Amino acid sequence: xxxxxxxxxxxxxxxxxxxxxxxxxxxxxxxxxxxxxxxxxxxxxxxxxxxxxxxxxxxxxxxxxxxxxxxxxxxxxxxxxxxxxxxxxxxxxxxxxxxxxxxxxxxxxxxxxxxxxxxxxxxxxxxxxxxxxxxxxxxxxxxxxxxxxxxxxxxxxxxxxxxxxxxxxxxxxxxxxxxxxxxxxxxxxxxxxxxxxxxxxxxxxxxxxxxxxxxxxxxxxxxxxxxxxxxxxxxxxxxxxxxxxxxxxxxxxxxxxxxxxxxxxxxxxxxxxxxxxxxxxxxxxxxxxxxxxxxxxxxxxxxxxxxxxxxxxxxxxxxxxxxxxxxxxxxxxxxxxxxxxxxxxxxxxxxxxxxxxxxxxxxxxxxxxxxxxxxxxxxxxxxxxxxxxxxxxxxxxxxxxxxxxxxxxxxxxxxxxxxxxxxxxxxxxxxxxxxxxxxxxxxxxxxxxxxxxxxxxxxxxxxxxxxxxxxxxxxxxxxxxxxxxxxxxxxxxxxxxxxxxxxxxxxxxxxxxxxxxxxxxxxxxxxxxxxxxxxxxxxxxxxxxxxxxxxxxxxxxxx
Numbered sequence: 001x002x003x004x005x006x007x008x009x010x011x012x013x014x015x016x017x018x019x020x021x022x023x024x025x026x027x028x029x030x031x032x033x034x035x036x037x038x039x040x041x042x043x044x045x046x047x048x049x050x051x052x053x054x055x056x057x058x059x060x061x062x063x064x065x066x067x068x069x070x071x072x073x074x075x076x077x078x079x080x081x082x083x084x085x086x087x088x089x090x091x092x093x094x095x096x097x098x099x100x101x102x103x104x105x106x107x108x109x110x111x112x113x114x115x116x117x118x119x120x121x122x123x124x125x126x127x128x129x130x131x132x133x134x135x136x137x138x139x140x141x142x143x144x145x146x147x148x149x150x151x152x153x154x155x156x157x158x159x160x161x162x163x164x165x166x167x168x169x170x171x172x173x174x175x176x177x178x179x180x181x182x183x184x185x186x187x188x189x190x191x192x193x194x195x196x197x198x199x200x201x202x203x204x205x206x207x208x209x210x211x212x213x214x215x216x217x218x219x220x221x222x223x224x225x226x227x228x229x230x231x232x233x234x235x236x237x238x239x240x241x242x243x244x245x246x247x248x249x250x251x252x253x254x255x256x257x258x259x260x261x262x263x264x265x266x267x268x269x270x271x272x273x274x275x276x277x278x279x280x281x282x283x284x285x286x287x288x289x290x291x292x293x294x295x296x297x298x299x300x301x302x303x304x305x306x307x308x309x310x311x312x313x314x315x316x317x318x319x320x321x322x323x324x325x326x327x328x329x330x331x332x333x334x335x336x337x338x339x340x341x342x343x344x345x346x347x348x349x350x351x352x353x354x355x356x357x358x359x360x361x362x363x364x365x366x367x368x369x370x371x372x373x374x375x376x377x378x379x380x381x382x383x384x385x386x387x388x389x390x391x392x393x394x395x396x397x398x399x400x401x402x403x404x405x406x407x408x409x410x411x412x413x414x415x416x417x418x419x420x421x422x423x424x425x426x427x428x429x430x431x432x433x434x435x436x437x438x439x440x441x442x443x444x445x446x447x448x449x450x451x452x453x454x455x456x457x458x459x460x461x462x463x464x465x466x467x468x469x470x471x472x473x474x475x476x477x478x479x480x481x482x483x484x485x486x487x488x489x490x491x492x493x494x495x496x497x498x499x500x501x502x503x504x505x506x507x508x509x510x511x512x513x514x515x516x517x518x519x520x521x522x523x524x525x526x527x528x529x530x531x532x533x534x535x536x537x538x539x540x541x542x543x544x545x546x547x548x549x550x551x552x553x554x555x556x557x558x559x
Contacts, residue, residue, distance in 0.1 A: 026086070249547075
């Protein structure tokens with residue numbers, strides 16, 4: 001049995017209202033309440049016009065509204081078994097949806113939110129409600145139709161939906177809409193996996209956590225700690241791979257990218273860093289604008305879709321310099337996506353300019369910034385952060401910069417530096433802060449665990465954690481960060497063999513071609529030149545039985 005959800009829309013956010021309240025109430029509508037029926041009709045008309053008028057035109061939209069959203073039409077639908085629901089916040093209507101039960105299926109025919117409520121966490125609450133309703137009726141899947149031009153398709157990936165086909169939908173009046181069909185399988189293999197857990201050697205507490213994970217429920221911090229400290233590595237791999245499978249099937253993503261590292265001169269003195277060098281050091285570099293642009297020009301006419309620009313926090317370079325850099329890059333390769341500057345770099349340049357976080361980000365965006373990488377997060381625990389990177393951006397500021405970027409429509413990644421002095425509790429605290437922010441904004445595309453490498457830094461004596469710990473960390477991260485659509489095994493950092501294994505422990509992305517354009521990990525002791533061809537990437541992924549999928553920065557698939 002399944003639920004089929006049709007014509008589901010979250011309208012693009014414009015003014016980012018309602019940041020303070022995250023509480024959503026759900027109220028069912030009944031056919032005998034004429035006042036509420038009229039209220040539903042008026043709200044539905046307003047919201048649907050907000051989306052459809054620009055998409056299909058006023059005439060076709062009017063036809064649809066007269067057919068489906070008049071008071072009489074709504075009453076007729078309810079009398080025929082439909083279930084309508086209001087979504088409310090502090091007593092105000094913010095959206096609605098309707099279910100249509102039919103035989104052994106249930107169709108979710110409408111789901112809309114006013115545009116100003118989209119990025120306030122309400123969309124996720126709506127999805128959680130739908131999933132809960134499906135599970136109450138022992139349904140095994142949800143399918144939903146999303147207009148192909150709807151800009152918010154990635155929200156479904158956060159909950160494990162994957163695109164399965166395309167459809168043309170007849171909406172009447174001689175008009176057809178091109179839709180994508182997304183599917184979320186609930187427990188396709190859950191019973192088989194539960195049987196494996198039951199017959200395994202794990203203690204009862206670990207088994208109960210495993211059952212909870214397989215049921216699609218969120219684990220607590222204490223349960224995450226139990227997985228880190230007591231769960232068998234094979235069990236963790238099985239659970240994490242199942243979560244990955246529900247989110248992205250057998251796909252593993254990669255892209256065609258190159259890095260620009262303008263300088264390794266930096267005001268910070270992080271103890272784990274092998275990259276920063278003083279200005280007079282033979283290994284220091286400060287690329288001029290012309291040198292940077294010369295490197296960019298080498299990719300003109302290539303199939304690269306992304307340039308990744310990060311480096312040291314140079315004391316003499318300000319936001320105007322970096323704005324000009326972005327503009328000049330876009331002049332050379334207009335279609336390339338500029339993913340640039342960690343939160344640490346951004347904090348320095350906007351403080352130097354005397355700007356707020358929001359105004360500084362707006363200035364960068366106005367000059368062409370399109371995505372922000374996840375570096376500089378390190379470990380959020382304030383005591384440990386003060387010990388290993390005391391001058392660096394505070395944890396709260398890092399989170400605020402990413403929160404504000406999400407508010408402004410910029411997607412970002414998140415990282416965690418692990419395998420040094422941190423405890424499991426500190427890792428979980430780090431993951432918890434990320435999960436909470438993702439609940440709030442939904443703006444993170446991927447989580448990237450970054451392993452501490454010991455060479456050429458003052459924390460050398462701590463050594464490096466073994467491969468088994470790498471895999472344990474990938475698995476627990478994938479399980480815990482249930483609202484992150486992707487976990488990336490950054491092959492440049494982990495090496496090719498570990499990357500292959502990470503794909504069996506929850507990762508579904510390995511980054512891109514890179515083209516020997518980064519020195520951050522080679523300076524910390526990672527062997528080899530960081531470059532792979534597309535064919536080599538595809539062979540790596542296929543060697544572990546998975547399907548390579550080229551993507552752009554925003555996880556749109558490139559055919």
